[in-house]
Amino acid sequence: MDRIPILKFGELLLVTIQVDMHDRLVMALQEDLTERIVSNRARGVLIDISALEIVDSFIGRMLGNIAGMARMLDAQTVVVGMQPAVAITLVELGLSLTGVRTALNVERGMRLLRPAAAEQ
Amino acid sequence: MNAPVRSRLPEILRGRESAILSEWVRLQIETDGRRRVSPDSIRQQSRELLAAICDAVRHDTSGVITTPEWAAARGVVDRLTHSTLSEGASASEVAMFVFSLKQPIFAELRREYAGDAQLLADETWFANTAVDRLGLYATEVYQKARNEIIMRQQAEMLELSTPVVQLWQGILALPLIGTLDSARTQVVMENLLAALVRENAEIAIIDITGVPTVDTLVAQHLLKTVAAARLMGAECIISGIRPQIAQTIIHLGVDLANVITKATLADAFSVALRRAGATITRAGAQPHAVTA
Numbered sequence: 001m002d003r004i005p006i007l008k009f010g011e012l013l014l015v016t017i018q019v020d021m022h023d024r025l026v027m028a029l030q031e032d033l034t035e036r037i038v039s040n041r042a043r044g045v046l047i048d049i050s051a052l053e054i055v056d057s058f059i060g061r062m063l064g065n066i067a068g069m070a071r072m073l074d075a076q077t078v079v080v081g082m083q084p085a086v087a088i089t090l091v092e093l094g095l096s097l098t099g100v101r102t103a104l105n106v107e108r109g110m111r112l113l114r115p116a117a118a119e120q
Numbered sequence: 121m122n123a124p125v126r127s128r129l130p131e132i133l134r135g136r137e138s139a140i141l142s143e144w145v146r147l148q149i150e151t152d153g154r155r156r157v158s159p160d161s162i163r164q165q166s167r168e169l170l171a172a173i174c175d176a177v178r179h180d181t182s183g184v185i186t187t188p189e190w191a192a193a194r195g196v197v198d199r200l201t202h203s204t205l206s207e208g209a210s211a212s213e214v215a216m217f218v219f220s221l222k223q224p225i226f227a228e229l230r231r232e233y234a235g236d237a238q239l240l241a242d243e244t245w246f247a248n249t250a251v252d253r254l255g256l257y258a259t260e261v262y263q264k265a266r267n268e269i270i271m272r273q274q275a276e277m278l279e280l281s282t283p284v285v286q287l288w289q290g291i292l293a294l295p296l297i298g299t300l301d302s303a304r305t306q307v308v309m310e311n312l313l314a315a316l317v318r319e320n321a322e323i324a325i326i327d328i329t330g331v332p333t334v335d336t337l338v339a340q341h342l343l344k345t346v347a348a349a350r351l352m353g354a355e356c357i358i359s360g361i362r363p364q365i366a367q368t369i370i371h372l373g374v375d376l377a378n379v380i381t382k383a384t385l386a387d388a389f390s391v392a393l394r395r396a397g398a399t400i401t402r403a404g405a406q407p408h409a410v411t412a
Contacts, residue, residue, distance in 0.1 A: 079351075079353075080353060081353075082351050082352045082353070083317075083352075084310060084313030084314055084316075084317060084352065086351075087313060087348035087349070088309060088310070088313065090348070090351055091344045091348045092344070096350070096351065097351060102352060104316070104317070104320060104321075104322060104352060104353040104354060105320070105353075108322070108353065109353070
C-alpha cells in the first residue's frame with residue numbers, strides 16, 4: 001500500500017503530501033506520524049499540503065486530528081501551503097482547524113517551528 | 121381564428137404598398153412617440169418592415185408569425201428593436217412602431233371591402249392578429265435585449281468591485297464597496313485567497329467602510345473569508361467598522377472576538393506593518409516603532 005514519506009529534519013519531521021489523499025492513506029499517515037514523533041523525539045511537524053487539491057470532510061477532520069495528536073505528543077504542528085480552493089472547501093464544511101497553526105509556504109512554516117526546535 | 125378561406129390581404133398589401141407606407145410614415149411623424157428618430161430613418165425602417173411583412177403574407181396567411189415564412193420579418197423586427205434600444209427608446213415606443221401599422225392597413229381594407237361587412241371583419245381580424253403578434257414579438261425582443269444588458273453589467277460590476285491592492289510587501293488590502301451578497305462574497309473570497317498566494321502575503325486587511333449594512337449573512341461571509349485565509353497561513357484584519365455596524369454586529373450576536381478589528385484602515389495598516397516588522401519614521405526624526 002502507498003505510504004506518505006515522513007522526512008526527518010533535525011528535531012523536525014517533514015511530511016509532504018504529493019498525491020490526492022484517500023481515507024486509507026490518511027489513516028496510515030496518522031499511524032506512521034505518531035510513531036515517528038515518539039521514536040524520533042520530534043519537537044515539530046511540518047505538513048506541506050501545497051499539492052493537495054481535493055479534500056473531503058474526512059481528510060479535513062483527519063488533518064485537524066493529526067495536528068492535535070502531534071501536539072499531545074509535544075510536537076508543534078504547522079500546516080503549510082493550503083490552496084485557496086481547499087481552504088474555501090474546509091471553511092464551507094465547517095472545519096476551520098482551530099488550534100492548528102498555518103503558514104503560506106514551507107519557509108515560513110519552518111520559521112514558526114524553529115523556536116520549538118531551539119528549546120531543546 | 122376566423123380567417124377567410126383565401127385572404128386577399130397579400131394582393132391588397134402589394135398593390136397599395138407605397139400608399140400604406142406613406143400613410144404609416146406620416147402617422148408616425150405626426151405622433152409624439154418617435155420624436156427621437158429622424159423622419160428619414162422612420163421612412164427607412166418602415167419601408168424595410170412593410171416589405172418584409174408583404175413578403176411573409178404572400179407565403180403564409182395563417183397569421184402565426186413563428187413560421188419560417190415570417191423569419192425575414194422577425195429578423196427585421198429584431199434588428200430595428202436592437203438599434204432603437206441603443207438609441208434609448210422605451211418598450212412602448214418599440215411596440216407602437218409596429219402597432220401604428222394597423223391604422224393605414226385597416227383604412228385600405230375598409231376602402232377595398234366597402235360593401236361587404238363580413239369580409240371586412242374577417243380580413244381586419246386577420247391583419248389585427250398578425251400585427252399584434254409582431255408587436256408583442258418586438259416587445260419580447262426588447263425585453264430580452266434589456267435583460268442581456270443587465271446581466272452583462274452585473275458581470276462587469278462583479279469584476280470591477282473586488283480589487284485586491286498591495287499596500288506593502290506582504291500586506292494586501294481589500295476595500296469592499298456596496299452590499300455583499302453570496303455571489304459577490306464568493307468572488308471576493310476567491311480573489312483575496314488567490315492574491316495571498318500570488319503576492320506571498322501574510323496579512324490581509326478587509327476594509328468594510330463602503331459596505332452600507334452588515335447582517336448575519338454578511339458577517340458570516342466575512343468570518344468565512346477570515347477563516348479560509350487563516351487556513352492558508354495568512355492573517356486578516358477587518359477595518360472600517362462604523363459605529364452603527366459595530367452596534368448591529370453585537371446585537372446580532374456575531375462573534376468577531378477571534379478576528380482583529382480596527383475602526384479605520386490607517387489603524388489596521390499600522391498593526392499590519394508592526395506584524396510585518398516594519399516601522400514608520402518621520403523624516404529627520406528618530407526612528408520609533410509604530411503604535412496602533
